[in-house]
Amino acid sequence: MSDVVVFLFSSSGPDRATEGALGAARNLADSLGGRVHAVLVGASNEALMRASAAVADAVLIADDPALAEYQPEACLAALVQISRMISPRAILLGNDAYSQELAPRLAHRLGGSATGDAVELAVDDGRIRARRPVYGGKAVAVIELLQSPAVVWLRARAFAPAEARDPSGATVTRLAVDVASAGGPRIIERAVEDAGESRLEDARVIVSGGRGLGGPEPFRDLGEVASLIGGQLAASRAACDAGWAPPSWQVGQTGKKVAPGLYLAVAIHGASQHLAGISDAKVIAAINIDPDAPIFKHCSFGIVEDYRKVIPLLRTQLAAQKK
Template identity: 40%
Template structure:
C-alpha cells in the first residue's frame, strides 16, 4: 500500500489546473496500490481551496495558511513541504513538474532522502512495485523506471493527465498546520507585481498560442504576433532562443525547460524546432509552422507548413481574420 501526498498549488482562489492533474494522477496510483491520497495547500487561500481538493479526490488535506507562503520562495517551500511530507507518513510525494515543481522536486527529495522522478506521464504496478513511465529522446519513446528507496518524489508532466471531475459530495479530513519558517529562510519579500506587457493569458491555459523564435530577428516581430493572438483570443509564446536574446520575458518560453502546453492551435513563427521545444508542444492538437527554412525540424511536427517570410504572412493573416472573426 502506497500513501500519497500531493502538493496542490493554487491559482487565485482555486486549485490550479496542474494541481488537479497531480491529484488525478495520485488518485489513480492510490487506486492501484490500495493507498490513500492527502493534499497539502499553502498560503492565504489554503483553507478556501481545501474542499475543492477533497472534491478532486483527496481524503485528507493539510492547510498551511502562513502569509509568508503567499508567494513562492524556494527555501521556505522546501522546508514546509518536506516537513509535512515527513509528518504525513506518505511514501510518495506528487507535484506538477511546472516552473515551481522543477525547482522543488530535487530539493525535497534530497531533504527527505527520497528518490526523484521527473516528467512522469504514467505508471505500472505489479503488486506493490511501481514502475514510472516518462518520455525520453525528445518524446520519441517512453522509458520505464523503478526506484530502490522507500520514499519517492514524483514530478508529473504538465498536460499529461485528464482533469478530474469534482465530486462535491465527497468528505475528508482538513488539518490546519501551524508552520513557522525560521527567520533565515525568508530571503525575499514581494514589493510589487507587474503584469506582463504582451499577454494576460497563461500559456498553460491558452487554447491558441502564437509563438516566435529566432527567425523573427528581433523583438519588434512579437508585436505582429501579439496582434494575431489578440484577434484569435490567444496568447503569445516564444522559443528559448528568443527569450535568451531578451526579446520577450523568460516566462513566455515554451518547451521542456519552459511551459509545457497543449493548445488546440499552436502557430510557430520563425521557430526551427529544437527537440526541447517540440517536447513542450507534444500535446498540441494542431501545429502550424511558418518558416523560411524548408528543412526546419518544426515542419516534421507541423500539420500545416508555410515556407515564407513571416513579415508577409502574419500581417496578411491577421487582417483576413479580422474580417472573418471580429
C-alpha cells in the same frame, strides 16, 4: 504506507495543472490501495480547497504566515514536516518552478527517490513507475522509484482530472508547522513580470515567434493574430535570449511544456529542444521561409513563405471573419 500526498501551492489554481495533479494522486492512491492527502501550502485559497475536497480523502491546510510568500527553505521545512507526519508511499507535485526546485530536495531529506516531468504513473507489483519523455521527446524513460517515498513532479496537462466526488466526504484539517528556524537564503525582493494573460501551459491556442522574425517588433503583429483567435504569445529560446520576448514565453526543453489545441510556429526552425515543449500540442502549424526547416516534419499544416507576407494576410482574413 500506501497513501499519496499531493502538494498544491495555493498561489496557483485551481487550474488544469492542479486538477491533473489531483487526478494523478487519486489514480495512484487507488492503485496502491491508499488515501489521497491534498496539502495546500501558502495563503488560504477557498476555490483550491473546494477542488481538492472533491477528489482527496483529506485536505490539509498549511497556511502559516511564513508560507504566504514562497521562501524555499521555509517551504521545504514545511513539506518535510508534513510528509513525516503522513509517511506516504508517494508525494506528487505540480509543474511549477517551486515544485521542480523542491522535489529532489524533499526526496533527499526523506531518504526517498525522485523524478520529474512525469507524464504517466503506474503501479506494478507494488512498485511505482513513472514515464518521462527524454532526448527532447524522442524517447521515453521508465523510472522505477525504489525508495519510499517516491517524490514526483508532474508535467502540466499530462494527467486527466479525477471525477469530482461529494466534497463533504473529505476531512479538512489546518496544520501547524514550525518553519521559523528554517534559516537559509530568503527572498527579500520580488519583481513580478506582468503576465497579462493566463498561464501558457493552459492556453488553447498559441502563436509563437522565433529568431527568424528578426526583432521584437513583429511580436506585435503576432499578438494581433493571437488575440483574433483567442490565443497567447510564446517564443523560441533564441527569441527570448535576444530579448525580443520575456523569458516566461519560452517554450521547449528548458522552457514551458505546452499542450494547446493549435500551436502556430512562426519563423521557428524546429530544433529538438523546441519540439520537446510542443509534443503535446494537438495541431502544429508552421510558417517558415525554408522548405527544409525541421518544423515542417512535425506540423500538420505548413506554409513555405516569408512570414512578412503571410501574417498581414492572416490578420486581415481573421479580422474580416470576426466581423
